[in-house]
Amino acid sequence: MGKFRKLGRHAAHRVSMLRTMVSQLVKHERIETTVAKAKEVRRKADQMVQLGKD
Secondary structure: OOOOOOOOOOHHHHHHHHHHHHHHHHHHOOOOOOHHHHHHHHHHHHHHHHHHHO
């Protein structure tokens, strides 16, 4: 995988947070967050969409 933002958290916390945020984005179609987190969530959400297409 490529580079990623650390977001000031340990790996397990970061993964859990991003997983939750992507789930909430899908569920509510919109979330309120920081720019850095939004960029990471967008990357993860795009990966999920690609998995769904295949």
